[in-house]
Amino acid sequence: ILNVEQSPQSLHVQEGDSTNFTCSFPSSNFYALHWYRWETAKSPEALFVMTLNGDEKKKGRISATLNTKEGYSYLYIKGSQPEDSATYLCAFLGGNTGKLIFGQGTTLQVKP
Amino acid sequence: DGGITQSPKYLFRKEGQNVTLSCEQNLNHDAMYWYRQDPGQGLRLIYYSQIVNDFQKGDIAEGYSVSREKKESFPLTVTSAQKNPTAFYLCASSMSTALAEQYFGPGTRLTVT
16 A cells, blocks of 8 residues: 655644645655645645646645655645644545545644 | 535444445536545545446445445445444545546544444
């Protein structure tokens, strides 16, 4: 079974801090890397789908980078706000199977 | 209002009973998925279906069964053969392409005692 690792497991920051976390995935047979945000009591929502090595995507204060050769992606949040508090999931798609393999998530808590 | 619904939100069953979890979507998505979440673990794929009347096993299919008779619906049955059925179950759907983002339902928390 392919392994997708996220670090850190949890993170506590103050409002206004910038933060980042990592998703590591197999570097072979890469097809895509998904990022999702999962707020408490809500459903996971897609942030980004990334496919190309060197890809950078941005949505408001959240951005992500992708390195398929070494098998990692970073998610950055600039100027964290309490509403950014959520669990951030990455998911690896290896080959055109439609099967995502999820990491265990990074839980972010932003204190006002 | 387009979306994906799961019912019920909470479900309690006695050990040895089969139970069916509902998942419906009106997004006109071809692909549907069932995931299981346990504490401290990522979402694990149980079954998925890329088209009506076809489905494939995911990584943890043992003790589960599905059907895909309609595009909108992908019910999951947790059978008595599933050794640790107590978990949070999430259903998702996506466009047919493997690159498409997945849309998730609100989940069903199943407790078996």
